[in-house]
Amino acid sequence: GAGVSQSPSNKVTEKGKDVELRCDPISGHTALYWYRQRLGQGLEFLIYFQGNSAPDKSGLPSDRFSAERTGESVSTLTIQRTQQEDSAVYLCASSFGLAASYEQYFGPGTRLTVT
Amino acid sequence: DAKTTQPNSMESNEEEPVHLPCNHSTISGTDYIHWYRQLPSQGPEYVIHGLTSNVNNRMASLAIAEDRKSSTLILHRATLRDAAVYYCILRTYNAGGTSYGKLTFGQGTILTVHP
Numbered sequence: 071g072a073g074v075s076q077s078p079s080n081k082v083t084e085k086g087k088d089v090e091l092r093c094d095p096i097s098g099h100t101a102l103y104w105y106r107q108r109l110g111q112g113l114e115f116l117i118y119f120q121g122n123s124a125p126d127k128s129g130l131p132s133d134r135f136s137a138e139r140t141g142e143s144v145s146t147l148t149i150q151r152t153q154q155e156d157s158a159v160y161l162c163a164s165s166f167g168l169a170a171s172y173e174q175y176f177g178p179g180t181r182l183t184v185t
Numbered sequence: 186d187a188k189t190t191q192p193n194s195m196e197s198n199e200e201e202p203v204h205l206p207c208n209h210s211t212i213s214g215t216d217y218i219h220w221y222r223q224l225p226s227q228g229p230e231y232v233i234h235g236l237t238s239n240v241n242n243r244m245a246s247l248a249i250a251e252d253r254k255s256s257t258l259i260l261h262r263a264t265l266r267d268a269a270v271y272y273c274i275l276r277t278y279n280a281g282g283t284s285y286g287k288l289t290f291g292q293g294t295i296l297t298v299h300p
Contacts, residue, residue, distance in 0.1 A: 074228075103287065112272075113229065115287040126286055161228050168286050170217040170276035171236075176228030 072096065074177035076162050082183045083152055091147045091180045095164030102145050103163040103174060104137060113161065119145060120168055152184045189273045194295040197263045205258040205294055207273030212253050217276045219288070220247065220258045222269040229272065229290075232258065268298045 075094045083089050095102050104116040115129040119139040130136070134152075139145040149156055159181050163174040190208040197203040209218065220232040233240055233247045235256070240247040246259040260267055270293040 101286065105288075105290075112292055113288070113290040115289065118286040120286070129287070163228075163288075170215075171234070173219070173231035173234065174221075174229075174288060175231065179228050 074162055074164050074175050076160075076177040076180050078180060079178065080181045080183075082185060085154060085184055086151055088148065088150045089152055089182065091149075091160050091182070093145045093147070093162030093164075093177060095143070095145070095162070096175055098142075099164035099166055099175075100142050101165045101168050101172075101174075102139060103165075104145070104147050105161045105163065106158045107161060107179075108158045116147070116160075118168075149182075152182075154184050157182055157184045189275060189291055191271070191273055191291065191294045193292065194297065196297045196299065197260075198299050199265060200262050203260040203263045203267070203296065203298075205260075205271050205273075205296065206255065207257070208255045209273070209275055210254045212275060213277065215277065216253075218247065218249060218253075218256050219274045219276055220245070221272045221274065221288070221290075222267075223272070223293070224266075224269045232271070234276075263296075263298045265298050265300060268296055270295050 077092045103118040105113045107113045117127050117137050121142055134150045137147045159179040161179045163176045165172040165174045217234050217236050219234040221229040222232050223229045233242055233245050235247045248257045272290050272293040274288050
């Protein structure tokens with residue numbers, strides 16, 4: 071079946087512009103996660119959704135970052151007034167539920183470059 | 186979250202078994218041990234997980250020490266495609282029986298496979 075998809079695959083933007091990154095989870099997966107990976111570094115957790123609700127926003131780096139999810143489907147991560155330090159690969163994952171026994175399935179990521 | 190410790194890097198030859206160790210001395214009774222891997226330029230991929238007993242699937246085996254303070258991911262016959270960063274992650278239940286959701290990635294072990 072179809073996996074997690076993300077769009078765009080690459081995004082180059084000028085400093086100060088807003089960007090929207092999209093994630094389509096696997097159908098039927100109620101949990102959705104956003105992570106960030108800077109060049110040569112490990113993954114950082116940003117936010118997760120259970121349905122429409124975002125119980126844990128602790129990883130969002132600043133108030134320039136926000137995310138929403140419609141239904142148990144598409145999620146959008148928005149970065150306002152982008153800065154060069156926002157350059158990274160943004161990864162989305164989904165899972166059947168939040169239980170620790172469920173695995174997360176990752177998308178291919180969106181590579182964001184802020185010039 | 187309880188921490189894990191992995192070697193920075195390991196090397197193997199093709200078609201030989203690989204044993205990737207992970208120490209998690211502060212693991213709690215309800216922590217699941219998860220393994221993910223990340224191939225170059227791709228999002229992470231679920232490998233295997235377990236709680237107390239050893240586990241096998243089509244990709245790998247997971248051997249969990251009796252005291253659960255360490256585990257070993259076993260690739261029975263390494264292939265060039267197994268060259269990746271391998272992450273050992275603990276996922277915790279909260280009092281309500283669901284995890285906190287996020288995966289906390291460390292630096293992982295870089296596995297190099299020689300032809």
